[in-house]
Amino acid sequence: MVLNKAKHYLNSYSVTIYWVIVIFLLINAGHNFLYNLGTSQIVDWDEARHGVSAYEMIKNNNYFVNTYSYQPDFWNLKPPLSFWSIVLGYKIAGFNPLGLRLFSAIFALLTLLIIILFVQFKHGNLASILSGVVFTTSTQYLFYHGARTADADSLFVLLFTSAIVSVLLVEQNTKWLYLAGVMFSLAFLTKSWHAISIMGVIFCYLLISFKKLNLSIKNYLFFLLSVVVPIFLWLACRYPYDGLSFLKEMINYDLLARTSRPLEGHTGGKDYYFGVLKQHYVYWLLVLIAVLSAYLSRVTLISQRTYHYLIGIFLWIGIPFILFSIAKTKIPWYILPIYPPLAIVIGVLSAKILSLPKKIEVKILLSLFLLFSIYQYEKFIIETLHSTSQNSEQSMQMLLQDFQESKSYNGKKLIYYNPSNKDELSQSLLLAGELYGDFKMFKGTPQDLEKDPSALLMFAKAPETERLITDYNLVVINNNEWGYVTSKNSLDQHLLNSQNHDKKISILEENTRLTDNITIQEIFIYPQLASKEYKVVVKFSPGTKPDELANFKLKFHLRERANDIEFKNLDFFGDSAISIEGQLYLINDVKSEWSSFEQLDIGLYQTKETREGVFDFINHGEQITINRIINLTK
Structure with missing residues (x-):
């Protein structure tokens, strides 16, 4: 037993x-x-x-x-x-x-x-x-x-x-x-x-x-x-x-x-x-x-x-x-x-x-x-x-991977230009383009942008390709050690698509300094009656980098009689940032039934507001107000 x-x-x-x-x-x-x-x-x-x-x-x-x-x-x-x-x-x-x-x-x-x-x-x-x-x-x-x-x-x-x-x-x-x-x-x-x-x-x-x-x-x-x-x-x-x-x-x-x-x-x-x-x-x-x-x-x-x-x-x-x-x-x-x-x-x-x-x-x-x-x-x-080795193919894929967080360019055509390689577009790059941006990728040349100005152009950093940016008036959307993803001058294209671009309303009458190195040269809006949204453009001084603006927000205050509607924390930094000839532009579309409102207050402010109802930003402890009331009905 x-x-x-x-x-x-x-x-x-x-x-x-x-x-x-x-x-x-x-x-x-x-x-x-x-x-x-x-x-x-x-x-x-x-x-x-x-x-x-x-x-x-x-x-x-x-x-x-x-x-x-x-x-x-x-x-x-x-x-x-x-x-x-x-x-x-x-x-x-x-x-x-x-x-x-x-x-x-x-x-x-x-x-x-x-x-x-x-x-x-x-x-x-x-x-x-x-x-x-x-x-x-x-x-x-x-x-x-x-x-x-x-x-x-x-x-x-x-x-x-x-x-x-x-x-x-x-x-x-x-x-x-x-x-x-x-x-x-x-x-x-x-x-x-x-x-x-x-x-x-x-x-x-x-x-x-x-x-x-x-x-x-x-x-x-x-x-x-x-x-x-x-x-x-x-x-x-x-x-x-x-x-x-x-x-x-x-x-x-x-x-x-x-x-x-x-x-x-x-x-x-x-x-x-x-x-x-x-x-x-x-x-x-x-x-x-x-x-x-x-x-x-x-x-x-x-x-x-x-x-x-x-x-x-x-x-x-x-x-x-x-x-x-x-x-x-x-x-x-x-x-x-x-x-x-x-x-x-x-x-x-x-x-x-x-x-x-x-x-x-x-x-x-x-x-x-x-x-x-x-x-x-x-x-x-x-x-x-645990290997961390990286080759050019991986760098190209990482360049496209950055688009996964942004939806601004989803579904666009993406032209891959490589004059030194006559082979077809690699299968891995085609898949990376689809996964990260739903891009319709094909191998082509900068001339293909003339057929479709809304398309993007991707090319490597090399002596023979560096001039493409100026020769074709391209805007760099993203870049890394391998190369660039670019588009045609997207600010011009963006504004030309506005049905009311002749009704530009300027917010600033003179330059406004944000920091020692950054100046706002202009803020203006384009009312778009068809889509009922504001197209807001902020123009900064040459040399401004997007990461320097991470703490700044654009805020709108709309009035209809006694009722206030505020759009807070509208982040105009990131997807819509475009650089043209050293100038940084930030564009944001603010959707609203705006045509029913008589006035728009618009201002730039830093993360912390000084007091309720005033839209301003803090510069080294000083309060600077850039606030303008605009009558949209005129």
């Missing part, structure tokens, strides 16, 4: 320890997958293109046709499932890199959880933890088209893993086969023909395990339905837009061309993916070789059940690896789906070696090797996550 209680206590204690370690592992994985997820630059190929398609799906309110620059995209020939996950990320986290990548990290965490639970069910606690650790430190999966990028691969790996784990559990319950079919179908709706490797694994496993599984015709029929129904539903939704054109292009380009010849310069020999593993996975490969050799040297007889299971695991690794090695187009991230089974094999075999009753020296050596590998990969991960 006492012995049984002791065993029960030890078992419950070990279970508690296991789940504590799992929680710690998930927290560490969350750090690896999510830390600084929204701070790194948007990347071309294919993160940016996926992000553009998802953004334009929202803007077009069409979630079945993926577009690029608002044109149907027949280059990125992927069904829409991965785009939908980015759309959801945008809805949750906003139009920014975090929203772009959020669900890739979530999918990675779900994949890790499936690995942990599956291995714990099949092989026990130690193997589960080790498999999870190996997967969490798979650096290629983490940084290159996987957990921390907005590519389709993190979702694809999750669905690939779910499909094969389901097949390996069919022996427990035949309903797992139908889930495997659904997972394959969703994987196809994520990366199209890449999912063939999933069906290859499933088909070979079912063929080898045909007698053991003893599946009926009904089982296979329901499996077939679970495979084809979701795909046909998508085709039915897509068909009204462009018929079978997209599907034909998927077959011709994404399947036949990609497998028969190298596309877009992605070449490599039959050993290409061995080189990829050597670059990103060398320590875990050495551990795999060591534990596999040790395990095989001790195994004399394998049961039929274990044999079929092992065949399934190695098919999971071998079929995608072989298929993509045979394909002519070689891209490193094509083999990302093999990282979960590799982690399982390394974790399970390591646990078996560490659980041997003897061989203390072998267990010590293996433990040291495991700790060394974990240290090396975690060190690389932490260094990469």
